[in-house]
Amino acid sequence: MRPNNLKEYKRKQQEINAKLVQRAIEHIIKIGGNLSVNNVSRTTYEIANPEKDEKGLTPAAISKNPLYKNMILKAKAEKNKQKTDNPNLMTLGDLQMQLFQERQKNQELKIKIKVLEEQLSKLSVIEKPSLIKPSLKEDCIDIRQENKELKSILKGVINVLGNLGLIENLDGNIVVSVYGNVLLKKEHINLIES
Numbered sequence: 390m391r392p393n394n395l396k397e398y399k400r401k402q403q404e405i406n407a408k409l410v411q412r413a414i415e416h417i418i419k420i421g422g423n424l425s426v427n428n429v430s431r432t433t434y435e436i437a438n439p440e441k442d443e444k445g446l447t448p449a450a451i452s453k454n455p456l457y458k459n460m461i462l463k464a465k466a467e468k469n470k471q472k473t474d475n476p477n478l479m480t481l482g483d484l485q486m487q488l489f490q491e492r493q494k495n496q497e498l499k500i501k502i503k504v505l506e507e508q509l510s511k512l513s514v515i516e517k518p519s520l521i522k523p524s525l526k527e528d529c530i531d532i533r534q535e536n537k538e539l540k541s542i543l544k545g546v547i548n549v550l551g552n553l554g555l556i557e558n559l560d561g562n563i564v565v566s567v568y569g570n571v572l573l574k575k576e577h578i579n580l581i582e583s
Contacts, residue, residue: 402442403454409437409446414460414461414464416432416436417429417432418464418468424461424464425461426452426458429446429451429457429461430450430451433445466486466487466490498555540580550572563578
């Protein structure tokens with residue numbers, strides 16, 4: 390089998406298996422069972438449809454594949470959602486699950502940021518110079534307008550990051566919560582607020 394065909398086969402097989410694992414999880418939740426790798430594995434053997442090229446998955450196959458494992462962990466977290474609403478009822482496992490979910494959200498945000506950075510890099514920030522040079526007064530007005538727009542965009546980005554809990558105010562500086570990197574120094578904050 391050629392490398393491209395093998396890659397396509399693996400992708401298709403993972404897609405089929407992911408749907409099977411999802412159906413197994415839904416079945417276990419429906420009957421009120423305990424979500425575990427072993428239970429999901431057993432259920433995949435019971436509900437697999439050979440006509441759809443589905444085969445049951447061993448516990449090892451599920452454990453080795455981060456996608457399947459994450460699906461089970463996510464379903465467990467959603468099932469235990471009522472516990473996470475009250476921190477006093479949370480066990481160590483619940484806290485670990487919540488940490489995992491936050492890390493997963495962080496990964497999704499990193500991907501979104503990367504996509505946005507790629508899109509921004511494709512945009513032409515500097516327009517081609519025109520043959521007619523604007524007057525100094527017009528140039529100043531344009532710069533002020535661009536300044537206002539950039540301040541507005543920056544405020545919006547900071548607001549969104551703050552709402553997502555990714556940044557915090559630390560000693561007047563705006564800091565990325567997870568990494569502790571300074572995003573905006575306190576002496577620069579008044580520049581965007583004016």
